[in-house]
Amino acid sequence: MATIVTNPPETKLNQPAPAGARLFGMLAEFETPGDLMAAAEKVRDAGYKRWDCHTPFAVHGLDGAMGIQRTWLPIFVFFAGATGTIAAFILQAFTNSWSLTTWAGVWVTGYPFLISGKPAMSLPAFIPVMFELTILFSALACVKLMFLFNGLPQLYHPLFKSNRFRRATNDRFFISIEARDPKFLPKKTEEFLRSLDPIAVEAVEE
Amino acid sequence: MTTLPHDSNLANSHANNHGVIVDNTIDRPGERAPLVLNMDKFSQVTATVCRVNEAERAPTAWYVAFTLALGLLSVLGVCIGYLIVTGVGVWGLNNPVMWAYDITNFVFWVGIGHAGTLISAILFLFRQKWRTGINRFAEAMTIFAVICAGTFPGIHVGRVWFAYWLFPIPNQMEMWPQFRSPLLWDVFAVSTYFTVSLLFWYTGMVPDLATLRDRAKGKLQQMGYGLFSLGWRGSNRHWHRYERAYLLLAALSTPLVLSVHSVVSFDFATSQLPGWHTTIFPPYFVAGAIFSGFAMVVTLAVPAREMFGLKDLITLRHLDNMNKVILVTGCMVGYAYSLEFFIAWYSGAMFEKFAFINRAFGQYWWAYLIMVSCNVITPQLFWSKRIRTSIPLMFALSIVVNVGMWFERFVIIVSSLANDFLPSSWDLFTPTWVDIGTMLGAFGLFFTLFLLFCRYLPMIAMAEVKAVMPQADPHGAGAGKHGHARAHDHH
Numbered sequence: 001m002a003t004i005v006t007n008p009p010e011t012k013l014n015q016p017a018p019a020g021a022r023l024f025g026m027l028a029e030f031e032t033p034g035d036l037m038a039a040a041e042k043v044r045d046a047g048y049k050r051w052d053c054h055t056p057f058a059v060h061g062l063d064g065a066m067g068i069q070r071t072w073l074p075i076f077v078f079f080a081g082a083t084g085t086i087a088a089f090i091l092q093a094f095t096n097s098w099s100l101t102t103w104a105g106v107w108v109t110g111y112p113f114l115i116s117g118k119p120a121m122s123l124p125a126f127i128p129v130m131f132e133l134t135i136l137f138s139a140l141a142c143v144k145l146m147f148l149f150n151g152l153p154q155l156y157h158p159l160f161k162s163n164r165f166r167r168a169t170n171d172r173f174f175i176s177i178e179a180r181d182p183k184f185l186p187k188k189t190e191e192f193l194r195s196l197d198p199i200a201v202e203a204v205e206e
Numbered sequence: 207m208t209t210l211p212h213d214s215n216l217a218n219s220h221a222n223n224h225g226v227i228v229d230n231t232i233d234r235p236g237e238r239a240p241l242v243l244n245m246d247k248f249s250q251v252t253a254t255v256c257r258v259n260e261a262e263r264a265p266t267a268w269y270v271a272f273t274l275a276l277g278l279l280s281v282l283g284v285c286i287g288y289l290i291v292t293g294v295g296v297w298g299l300n301n302p303v304m305w306a307y308d309i310t311n312f313v314f315w316v317g318i319g320h321a322g323t324l325i326s327a328i329l330f331l332f333r334q335k336w337r338t339g340i341n342r343f344a345e346a347m348t349i350f351a352v353i354c355a356g357t358f359p360g361i362h363v364g365r366v367w368f369a370y371w372l373f374p375i376p377n378q379m380e381m382w383p384q385f386r387s388p389l390l391w392d393v394f395a396v397s398t399y400f401t402v403s404l405l406f407w408y409t410g411m412v413p414d415l416a417t418l419r420d421r422a423k424g425k426l427q428q429m430g431y432g433l434f435s436l437g438w439r440g441s442n443r444h445w446h447r448y449e450r451a452y453l454l455l456a457a458l459s460t461p462l463v464l465s466v467h468s469v470v471s472f473d474f475a476t477s478q479l480p481g482w483h484t485t486i487f488p489p490y491f492v493a494g495a496i497f498s499g500f501a502m503v504v505t506l507a508v509p510a511r512e513m514f515g516l517k518d519l520i521t522l523r524h525l526d527n528m529n530k531v532i533l534v535t536g537c538m539v540g541y542a543y544s545l546e547f548f549i550a551w552y553s554g555a556m557f558e559k560f561a562f563i564n565r566a567f568g569q570y571w572w573a574y575l576i577m578v579s580c581n582v583i584t585p586q587l588f589w590s591k592r593i594r595t596s597i598p599l600m601f602a603l604s605i606v607v608n609v610g611m612w613f614e615r616f617v618i619i620v621s622s623l624a625n626d627f628l629p630s631s632w633d634l635f636t637p638t639w640v641d642i643g644t645m646l647g648a649f650g651l652f653f654t655l656f657l658l659f660c661r662y663l664p665m666i667a668m669a670e671v672k673a674v675m676p677q678a679d680p681h682g683a684g685a686g687k688h689g690h691a692r693a694h695d696h697h
Contacts, residue, residue: 030686031686032677032680032684032685032686033677033678033679033680033684033686034680034681034684034685034686035686036680037680038686052441052442052443053441053442054439054440054441054442055440055442055445056248056252056413056417056440056668056669056672057413057668057669057670057672057673057678058442058445058446058448058449058669058673059442059445059673059678059680060673060678060679060680061680061681062442062445062680063442063446066442066443068442068443068446071446071447071450073447073450073451073454074450074454077454091374092385095374095382095383095385096382096384096385096386111380111381111382113382113384113385113386115384115386118386122385122386125385125386126385128388128391128394128395128465128469128472129385129390129391129394131461131465132391132394132395132398132462132465133394133398135398135402135458135461135462136398136401136402138454138458139401139402139405139406139455139458139459140401140405142405142451142454142455142458143405143408143409143451143455145451146409146447146448146450146451147436149447150441150443150444150447150448152436152437152438152444153436153437154436154437155432155433155436155437156437157437157439159439160439165439166420166421167249167420168420168439168440169413169416169417169419169420169438169439169440170248170249170252170417170420170421171247171248171249171252174440
């Protein structure tokens with residue numbers, strides 16, 4: 001009994017597209033994560049490349065069902081962390097131990113901080129700040145690069161035109177296949193998506 | 207709409223005859239206790255959480271609490287203003303007690319923050335699914351607690367307009383911070399902790415802000431939530447990197463949170479003052495921080511779930527688990543208290559022995575008594591399940607723990623400073639009205655921020671709660687009409 005009161009599952013396909021509007025792609029709606037995953041495997045096996053699943057939460061195992069390659073993010077984060085360690089060391093060594101004079105745009109002079117007879121190069125005492133900056137650089141890089149790789153922030157997206165799609169952040173599961181995909185043919189892709197037994201299929205304009 | 211299929215084992219064992227789940231604190235071997243009660247659709251979770259933000263009017267209790275919080279916040283403003291205009295002499299500080307309420311408050315608030323990170327990072331790494339119900343507002347608590355904590359060293363420097371000397375900024379005096387000092391490590395530790403906690407909190411909130419954006423009716427809400435949700439569209443290609451980033455943040459925050467209170471304890475432990483110069487301080491401070499932080503989570507969760515109708519998401523099981531953590535960390539703190547005495551005796555150092563006898567029986571005996579009875583004795587009541595699952599008792603006990611932990615920091619700081627090596631330099635600290643006003647005012651700052659958060663931001667991590675519901679499992683209750691056979695699983 002899958003009657004949806006809020007979003008009647010009519011498609012816009014049979015209506016002629018307004019002049020100048022280009023097709024962004026096809027959107028199919030599913031009710032459960034299991035249905036979505038079964039469908040995602042078929043889309044993957046059909047050879048589509050420019051397609052995506054949209055879910056209200058991270059569905060376990062969907063990466064495999066979609067054939068997503070593991071992200072390189074951790075490698076970048078590692079190097080960001082290493083940069084933090086080195087930067088913290090240089091900062092402390094320069095400002096607290098050697099009277100270095102270095103040209104960095106202007107002449108910059110370090111400060112030989114001698115206090116309580118402690119050695120100038122107090123590596124053990126420098127470790128806490130090195131640790132903190134390692135974490136700081138890694139975390140900043142981690143979040144920034146994650147959003148950058150995801151192409152976010154992107155406040156507008158053609159999918160936001162679909163009223164039905166609003167439930168992608170609530171309780172429904174979607175597959176979108178973009179018109180840019182080499183295998184995309186409006187009629188054929190629609191038929192293909194229908195064969196996956198979704199609740200509804202919808203064409204989304206650019 | 208059809209009800210999603212249910213895992214029959216799961217639903218029945220914790221339910222009464224009507225299928226309504228009455229008690230999820232029972233553990234049955236081989237079964238997972240449900241973490242979400244009386245809901246089997248994802249949309250119910252969305253509606254329950256978003257209702258708090260979408261309601262035209264907040265509950266009356268919210269307005270009452272907010273007015274009180276604003277009142278206390280203005281007390282803080284007056285006290286800080288008076289301090290800045292007049293000088294730190296308005297506090298009861300003297301020579302030798304140059305640190306008292308200010309640093310006590312600083313350590314207290316930093317400690318409160320630790321529970322949020324523990325819940326969001328360490329419990330995430332340990333795959334404790336019950337964290338999902340409480341992690342969002344526990345993280346918010348962390349951030350607001352660190353804001354309160356940061357205020358105190360900031361105003362304690364006296365001439366606040368020189369506070370920028372704390373940071374390594376090139377200046378005309380060619381003067382740099384002293385990187386061999388634990389006080390400077392503290393600047394880096396606390397500011398890193400604040401930044402990373404904020405990132406973690408915000409990253410976790412992006413999908414939920416998108417939910418609020420997609421449900422928003424007004425233009426202002428649409429634009430506000432739309433801007434901060436960054437255009438999140440639940441894409442699984444995004445989720446993939448998001449989950450990686452979240453795991454990395456958890457892995458980075460775990461050593462960070464342990465380091466923060468360790469570094470705070472170095473402020474004391476690296477000095478030569480009897481009562482401070484102890485190697486047990488870092489783990490002891492971290493255990494105390496988690497202890498007080500969990501108590502504060504319970505103090506906040508109990509009224510919040512009542513006020514906003516979130517009892518099915520922050521269930522008795524969540525509270526029961528937190529009370530168990532309070533019991534364990536309370537025992538650790540008790541162990542540390544007794545070990546300090548043992549080491550003082552075992553060291554054979556005269557001043558060390560005196561410091562501890564003086565701490566328990568000297569001028570500040572009453573503070574020590576409050577500390578031990580609140581932190582070691584009363585939490586033992588949590589051995590009883592009846593007390594762990596009683597709302598009024600756990601609320602009262604959580605406040606007792608908070609009081610006890612404030613006094614712990616007071617005892618460590620003030621009793622050690624007041625009576626050091628030379629009797630001729632001893633002095634007694636008595637707080638002034640500014641000391642007390644600033645301490646109470648910090649609670650105003652904390653609760654003002656927390657109440658604003660409750661009203662305008664998603665209080666519960668919806669996306670994470672949905673993911674731990676049995677209906678989220680593509681192979682189990684969430685299989686749907688076609689199902690997804692395990693044989694086809696690709697990992």
